[in-house]
């Protein structure tokens with residue numbers, strides 16, 4: 001999968017994909033994240049990318065030309081399955097959306113800033129609008145990093161244990177069960193005995209019960 005991210009603050013995106021699972025995905029050739037500095041497409045000597053909004057009002061708006069030029073240049077190189085715009089008024093990001101996006105080949109993610117982008121970008125270029133939650137960030141970069149991480153780890157071959165993403169929280173409309181590691185006894189705080197029993201079916205049953213209990217307690221809204 002190739003993900004092209006268009007950003008006015010590309011430095012914000014340097015670190016998130018260079019560690020841990022995202023790094024491994026890149027090293028295995030499974031995920032290629034390419035970051036584009038919108039400023040390089042800016043207009044005039046000052047490489048302008050934003051301007052005052054028509055009709056007046058506070059706050060700058062990202063101009064259509066730099067974004068259009070960047071998107072069109074990318075689209076001339078390959079076909080894109082989606083042009084995603086990160087925006088607080090987009091559709092709320094969730095696990096089913098991450099699952100669907102992980103099946104795509106080439107994706108552009110546009111990060112908004114200031115008051116947002118000229119509406120014509122959204123109308124004519126953007127195919128999916130995503131919000132990561134009901135709060136406003138100062139830009140779309142951190143939101144884009146969240147989406148790339150959630151999607152990237154689902155690409156087959158990225159996680160070492162192929163099955164482990166299947167047991168993530170939210171994959172079955174259930175939260176994941178609690179997990180423990182050594183020591184089995186930490187100053188009297190014990191690991192549940194069933195996990196030490198070696199009895200696979202019982203462990204599975206216990207995990208399912210715990211998932212159910214946890215979901216009922218914490219997120220009854222996702223329980224089917």
Ligand code: ADE
Nearest residue numbers: 086087088131132137143
């Ligand atoms: N840009 C600013 N806030 C955002 C949010 N909550 N989700 C996605 N993009 C954003």
